[in-house]
Amino acid sequence: MSFVVRYLTGGFRSSERRLILLAALVLLPVFFLPVLPIWEMHLRAPQYPEGLKLTIYSNTIRGDLDKVNSLNHYVGMHAITPEDFAEFRYLPQLLTGFGFLALLAGLLNRRWIAALGWLLFTGFAVYMFRDYVLWLYRYGHELDPRAAITMKSFMPPVIGYSKMANFHVLSLPGPGTVVLGIAWLLGPLALWMERRAERAHAHAAAAATVAA
Amino acid sequence: MKRWMLAALAVAALVGGAALMQGCTKGIRGGGSAAAKTYVKPGEYDTYYAFLSGGHSGQVFVYGMPSCRYITTIPVFTPESAKGWGYDEESKAMLKGMNWGDAHHPGLSETDGDYDGRWLFINDMPHARIARIDLTDFTTKEIFGPIPNISAAHACPYPTPNTEYVFAASRFSIPLPYPTVDKVENYAKDFKGIIAGVKVSPEGHMSLGFEILMPPFDWDLADAGKGPSHGWEFFTCYNSEEAHDSLEIKASQNEMDYVAAVDWRAAQKAADAGEGTMIGGVKVLDPKVTKGIVYLVPVPKSPHGVDVDPSGQYICASGKLQAEVTVHSFAKLMAGIQAKKFEKEIEGIPVLAFNDVLEAKVPVGLGPLHTQFDGKGNAYTSLFLDSQIAKWKIGPPWNVTDKIDVYYSIGHLMVAGGDTRHPYGDYMVALDKLSKDRYLPVGPSHPEAAQLIDISGPKMELLYDFPTYPEPHYAQMIRADKLKPMKIYPLADNKNPYAIKSADQARVERHGKRVDAYLLAIRTHYTPDIVRVAQGDTVYFHVTNLEQDADITHGFGILFSNCDMQVEPGETKTMKWVAEKAGVTPFYCSNFCSALHQEMQGYIEVAPAGTRIASVSKPSREQLAQVAPLLRR
Numbered sequence: 010m011s012f013v014v015r016y017l018t019g020g021f022r023s024s025e026r027r028l029i030l031l032a033a034l035v036l037l038p039v040f041f042l043p044v045l046p047i048w049e050m051h052l053r054a055p056q057y058p059e060g061l062k063l064t065i066y067s068n069t070i071r072g073d074l075d076k077v078n079s080l081n082h083y084v085g086m087h088a089i090t091p092e093d094f095a096e097f098r099y100l101p102q103l104l105t106g107f108g109f110l111a112l113l114a115g116l117l118n119r120r121w122i123a124a125l126g127w128l129l130f131t132g133f134a135v136y137m138f139r140d141y142v143l144w145l146y147r148y149g150h151e152l153d154p155r156a157a158i159t160m161k162s163f164m165p166p167v168i169g170y171s172k173m174a175n176f177h178v179l180s181l182p183g184p185g186t187v188v189l190g191i192a193w194l195l196g197p198l199a200l201w202m203e204r205r206a207e208r209a210h211a212h213a214a215a216a217a218t219v220a221a
Numbered sequence: 222m223k224r225w226m227l228a229a230l231a232v233a234a235l236v237g238g239a240a241l242m243q244g245c246t247k248g249i250r251g252g253g254s255a256a257a258k259t260y261v262k263p264g265e266y267d268t269y270y271a272f273l274s275g276g277h278s279g280q281v282f283v284y285g286m287p288s289c290r291y292i293t294t295i296p297v298f299t300p301e302s303a304k305g306w307g308y309d310e311e312s313k314a315m316l317k318g319m320n321w322g323d324a325h326h327p328g329l330s331e332t333d334g335d336y337d338g339r340w341l342f343i344n345d346m347p348h349a350r351i352a353r354i355d356l357t358d359f360t361t362k363e364i365f366g367p368i369p370n371i372s373a374a375h376a377c378p379y380p381t382p383n384t385e386y387v388f389a390a391s392r393f394s395i396p397l398p399y400p401t402v403d404k405v406e407n408y409a410k411d412f413k414g415i416i417a418g419v420k421v422s423p424e425g426h427m428s429l430g431f432e433i434l435m436p437p438f439d440w441d442l443a444d445a446g447k448g449p450s451h452g453w454e455f456f457t458c459y460n461s462e463e464a465h466d467s468l469e470i471k472a473s474q475n476e477m478d479y480v481a482a483v484d485w486r487a488a489q490k491a492a493d494a495g496e497g498t499m500i501g502g503v504k505v506l507d508p509k510v511t512k513g514i515v516y517l518v519p520v521p522k523s524p525h526g527v528d529v530d531p532s533g534q535y536i537c538a539s540g541k542l543q544a545e546v547t548v549h550s551f552a553k554l555m556a557g558i559q560a561k562k563f564e565k566e567i568e569g570i571p572v573l574a575f576n577d578v579l580e581a582k583v584p585v586g587l588g589p590l591h592t593q594f595d596g597k598g599n600a601y602t603s604l605f606l607d608s609q610i611a612k613w614k615i616g617p618p619w620n621v622t623d624k625i626d627v628y629y630s631i632g633h634l635m636v637a638g639g640d641t642r643h644p645y646g647d648y649m650v651a652l653d654k655l656s657k658d659r660y661l662p663v664g665p666s667h668p669e670a671a672q673l674i675d676i677s678g679p680k681m682e683l684l685y686d687f688p689t690y691p692e693p694h695y696a697q698m699i700r701a702d703k704l705k706p707m708k709i710y711p712l713a714d715n716k717n718p719y720a721i722k723s724a725d726q727a728r729v730e731r732h733g734k735r736v737d738a739y740l741l742a743i744r745t746h747y748t749p750d751i752v753r754v755a756q757g758d759t760v761y762f763h764v765t766n767l768e769q770d771a772d773i774t775h776g777f778g779i780l781f782s783n784c785d786m787q788v789e790p791g792e793t794k795t796m797k798w799v800a801e802k803a804g805v806t807p808f809y810c811s812n813f814c815s816a817l818h819q820e821m822q823g824y825i826e827v828a829p830a831g832t833r834i835a836s837v838s839k840p841s842r843e844q845l846a847q848v849a850p851l852l853r854r
Contacts, residue, residue, distance in 0.1 A: 058264075076770045079744055083816065157745075157817055 020118040022206060025199045029115040029123050032192040036108030043069050046183030048141065050165075052077065053177045063089070067100040067185065084174070085156025086148055096140065103133065104189075111192075127196035134193065142167050255684045258675060261288040269637060269698050271650065272327045272341055273671070276692030279322035281343055281354065286637070286648060286698060289673055289687040297352045297361050298322020298345045305776070305787035306361075309794040310761075315364045323347050325694040326377060330425075334382035334447045334533075334642035338703035340425050342387050344377035351378050351387055353425050356704050365427035369501040370397050370415045376443035376456050380421070382642070386430060386445075386485055390416045390456050394437035398501030408465035412437035415505065416456060416515070418485050431492035432505040433483065433515055436568045437463055439472070440481070442526050442591075447642055448533025450551040456481040457538055459523035473542060477519035477575065480527055480538050482554060488514040509569030516558060517567060519575040520547050526591035526633075530600065530615055531642050535580060539589035539602060546589055546602050548619070550580040581619040585611040590632060591695075593639030595646040595676055603627075603634040603651065610634055610651060610674070612681060625681040627651040627672050628659050636676065637698040645700065649674040649681070652693050660688045669693060708771040710791030717793035719763035724748055724845050731836045736760045742775040742788060743767040744815045747808075749840035750823030756803045756830040765793040776811030779825070785811050803829040 021029065043066035050063040061073040069091045078088040091097060110126035113119075150162040163173060166180045182190075261267055267285030272295075275282055279299030283292045299321055300307025307316050322345035330340040340362075341354040350366035351374070368374065372395045378387035394412040396403040403411050414435035420428050438458035446453035461478045464471030491497070491511045497504035508515050522540030524547070529536055536549040557563075557578060563571040588606030594615070595601070599622070602611045608630055612623040633652045637645040656670035668688035675682040712722060721727060721739045727748045730737045736758045741748040742765065754760055764777045768790035778785035779798055786796045810821035828834065839845075 075768075079768065079770060082744075157820075 016200075016203065017121045017124055019120050021115070021120060021123075021199075022203065024202060025120075026115055026118065028195045028199050028202075029111050032195045033108050033111035033115055035188055035192045036104055036111060043067070043071065045185035045188060047185040047189075049181055049183045051179040051181075053179075054175045064183065067104055068097045070094070070097075083156065083158045084160045085153030085158075087151060089148070094144075096137075100137075107133070107192075123196070123199070127193070130193060130196075134189070255675075255682065259287045259289060259673065259685045261285070261290070266701060268701055269645075269648065270701055270704060271635075271696055271698045272329075273652070273689060273693035273696040274324045274327050274343060275690070276325065276694055277321065277323045278691055279324050279345065281324065281327060281341065282689065282693065283359070285701075286650075287673055287684065289671075289685045291689075293359070295341075295354055295359050295361065297343060297354065298324055298348075298350065298364070302785060303787075305785060305794070308784060309786040309796045311795065312361075315361065317364075319348060321347075322350065324352075325375060326379065327695060327697045328378045328380045328387065329697045329699055330384040330421075331380055331382050331641065332384070334451075336638065336641060336697075336699045336703060337384075338699060338705075340384075341697065342378040342380060344374050344389065346373050346375050346377070346392070349374040349377075349389055351389065351419060351427060353421075353427065355425070357707055358710070359706060363425070363427060365419060368417050368419065368429065369503045370399070370413075370432060370505065371417055372399065372415075376416075376440050378419070379443040379445055379454070381445045381454065381485070382447045382451050384421050386454070387419045387421060387427065388417065388443050388445075388454050388456075388483075389419065390414065390435070390440035390443065392439050392441060394439070405465050408437060409463040412465070414438055414440050414458075416440065416481065416483060418454070418483070418488060420489075429503060430485075431488045432497075432500075432503055433488060434500075434505050434507045434568075435481070435515075436461075436570070438479070439468075441524070444527050444529050444536075444640065446529055446533055446551065447531070450529060450533040450536075452484060452486050453551075454483045454485055455527045455529065455536055455538075456483065457520065457524040457527045459525075459541075473523055475522075477521055478523055478540075479517040479572070480520050480524065480536060480549065481570070482516045482518060482536075484514055507569065512569075515570050516554070517570050517572040518549055518554060518578050519572070520549075521545070525589075528592040528594075528640065531594050531596050531644060533642070535615065537592045537600065537602075539585075539592065541588060541590065541605070544584055544587050544589070546583040546585050546592060546600075546613070547579065548581040548583060548615075549578045553578045553580065581617075583613050583619045583621065585613060585621055586624070591634055593634055593636040593649070594644050595636055595639070595649075596644035597646050599676075601634060601636060601639075601649060601676070603631040605630055605632065605654075608653075610649070610681065612676075623679070623681055625674060625683060627653055627674075628670055628686065629657055630654040633693075633695040635696040635698060637700075640697075645698075647675070647677045648698065649676045650696055650698070652689075652696060654692075656688055659686060709769055710789055712767065712769060712791045715765070715791055715793055717765075719761075719795055720765050720793040721763070722765065722767070724840070727840055727845075729753065729838045731758075731834060734758055738762050740764045740777075741767055742777070742810070742821075744773065745810075745817035745821045747777075747810075747821065747823045748844065749838075750844075751826060752823070753826045753828065753834055753838060754800050755828045755832045755834050756800055758800045758827075760798045760800060760825070761795055762798060763793060763795045764788050766790050773814055774812045775814055775821070777808060778811035779808045780806055782806075787812055798825075800825070800827045803827045 046064045048065040052061040063072040107130050114123035145165045149165050170179050267288050269286035271284040271286045273282040281295040296304050296306030306312050324343050328342045329336040343352050349368040349371035350364050352361050353363040355362045368389050371389045373392035374389035375392040376390035380387050391414045394414045396411045397413050416433045418430040420430040439460040441457045443456045459478050460472035461475050462472050496511050497506045520538040522543040524538040525541050527538045537546050539546045557573045564574045565572050585602045586604040586607045588604050590603045590605050592600050592602045600613050609624050611621050613621045631651050631653050636649045651672040653670040656667050659670050669692050671689050673685040675684050727741050728739050736754050738752050766775045766788040775788050784796050784798050786794050788794045806825045808823050
């Protein structure tokens with residue numbers, strides 16, 4: 010317990026601080042522009058040998074939307090349009106907000122800000138993942154009963170592969186998520202480095218005592 | 222056995238196996254079998270596009286080479302229901318009511334004397350028209366003509382090295398302007414030939430640059446100078462006898478006919494200076510008055526083709542009735558002109574002496590028609606009578622080095638890039654006039670024949686023999702990587718004034734007796750799908766295909782009518798239909814588009830004349846609700 014309190018109230022070692030600033034650097038700029046995909050869905054069917062692709066960014070969804078919507082209307086699925094997602098209007102700001110927290114923690118040299126930011130970030134990630142799963146569920150389940158092709162409601166793959174009608178679908182996190190994951194991992198990494206340094210220090214102190 | 226020995230054995234087996242496999246593939250690929258050289262695996266692309274003129278079909282045929290697979294037809298001068306060409310208002314306006322054409326000579330646009338892949342020009346001989354096909358979407362974008370005063374544009378279009386000009390010359394001289402009442406016996410006195418230079422703007426737009434009054438010979442074929450001869454266009458002629466009947470005999474009497482050399486820069490300069498007399502609504506330059514624009518060079522015995530070699534130094538013309546190719550030197554031609562060393566004048570055109578210009582005579586064989594080049598110092602001449610192609614060396618000793626049989630009666634031949642400054646030099650296509658017994662018999666109307674020939678080695682090698690639909694004359698072949706055809710028309714770029722891009726714009730609008738029906742087409746419905754009009758209305762259907770998916774063309778065909786058009790993804794087309802009788806007429810998608818293609822239909826409801834109909838009607842809210850999400854773009 011005393012370690013936790015000591016840890017949280019303290020400042021950073023220079024190596025930790027570098028990690029925190031790195032996290033800030035990663036989070037701050039890249040998510041305002043749709044450059045790093047967060048999630049990617051690849052679809053392939055016999056008549057689409059080149060494949061269709063949907064790419065989700067922090068602020069929009071791109072790719073073969075028109076084509077996918079044209080096909081989905083046969084089974085009565087909602088058309089996918091970026092305007093339907095309120096998430097795209099706050100996600101870039103939130104991600105950048107986390108970047109600011111990391112930057113603040115680094116600049117002010119306050120470990121507790123970093124810890125708080127990391128916890129919020131973790132909660133946020135869990136929430137967004139749940140949100141994504143829910144969207145997929147809705148697309149697969151709220152099918153228009155008057156559609157030309159009656160299909161049993163289904164769950165599109167959140168991650169990994171599945172076959173839906175004549176389509177092979179592969180759903181994978183994109184580079185954006187990898188970057189976010191690395192930023193997130195920097196938290197535990199810092200903690201682990203801290204512990205190791207602490208131990209080494211204690212060891213050295215003990216050795217010094219023995220030597221004395 | 223020790224472990225290392227096992228490992229060594231395994232490695233040896235692997236290496237041996239790999240070597241064996243490599244041997245096998247070599248056997249298939251490099252073994253030189255003609256089958257392997259033309260085989261393109263399913264799903265793979267050919268390395269060349271070949272554009273074969275469609276002759277009196279009026280179209281252009283696209284083939285993939287070396288597989289010789291027919292890929293598509295580009296409709297040009299003739300209505301073609303398969304692509305809706307000549308059925309929608311825009312293409313109808315381009316065809317101007319003409320229902321046939323005779324397309325002879327495709328000419329790819331060039332930059333610095335090499336194909337640039339922008340456009341393909343092609344002539345319609347009988348109506349003196351030149352079409353420009355855009356190679357980004359393989360459709361005809363412009364039909365220029367009928368060119369005034371030109372009667373049978375056979376020597377056409379043969380673009381210049383930077384596509385500054387395409388040309389046209391009269392094959393059948395007539396009294397000008399057309400039509401003029403005269404006796405054919407007055408041929409030599411009254412009839413005139415014309416050479417026209419048609420300017421091509423950087424955007425490809427064609428306009429008349431100049432016309433030159435020529436003696437009433439039959440102006441036959443053309444080619445553009447290049448390199449040192451850039452700025453000149455060469456034309457052959459027969460019938461310098463000026464015969465007006467029984468040409469077969471009477472036009473074959475003279476020992477010499479001519480190649481006309483036109484200095485198109487000088488001609489344009491004179492035209493720009495306002496020289497010439499008005500004939501048929503345009504100014505025509507008269508060589509009697511305007512000097513220095515055209516010269517005549519004798520060529521024996523009714524020459525057909527004229528072809529300039531890749532270096533631009535040699536002008537090769539073949540007398541049909543002589544067993545030789547006559548090679549003239551451009552440098553000697555220039556020297557003669559500069560020294561004003563002329564034999565005589567014909568209707569104001571200076572004539573050079575044959576021997577002053579001659580570089581060589583190449584004894585190729587019987588019935589030489591056309592010559593092409595491989596860029597490696599060789600020329601290839603088609604021999605109509607011998608049904609052969611002769612390969613000969615450009616330069617001393619000017620001898621024939623190889624011959625190959627073709628089937629049968631070859632007209633043009635085409636080496637890939639063979640009329641450019643840098644021919645590709647690997648393939649040649651023989652375009653034969655007769656197929657006779659080469660393919661499964663299909664009755665008296667035979668297909669034409671073509672052969673693909675490998676010219677990469679010292680000996681010509683026949684690779685493939687394939688039938689063609691009537692009737693390719695000349696062809697062009699360009700490396701596939703030079704073209705980047707679009708797969709769809711981006712909707713965002715659709716600036717058609719009748720385009721609609723969302724469901725709420727779909728409507729039927731009445732303006733007196735004219736009805737404008739704005740329809741959307743997307744898998745698998747039209748919006749609206751019921752169009753209500755009154756008898757006597759003229760209905761313009763403006764159909765926008767909202768698809769942005771490749772190959773999802775929607776047709777729009779109206780039963781019991783002459784109306785069926787094809788609308789490509791992202792495109793808007795307009796078609797006129799007259800409601801002649803009251804009653805119900807179905808329309809449907811005539812191009813299979815998807816799983817529910819059969820359901821893609823609608824009705825035109827024609828009320829008896831005088832019935833009051835709303836001035837604007839829109840699809841029902843219920844129908845809109847169904848399609849609205851799909852139409853949100």
